[in-house]
Amino acid sequence: DGSVTIPEVLRPYMGGVDVIKP
Secondary structure: OOOEEOOHHHHHHHOOOOEEOO
16 A cells, blocks of 8 residues: 555654554
8 A cells, every 4th residue: 555664663763653654
């Protein structure tokens, strides 16, 4: 579906998000 799941260890660097949806 185009969404990207962020590994838990990287979530703090991604602003706390766990899934990126286009």
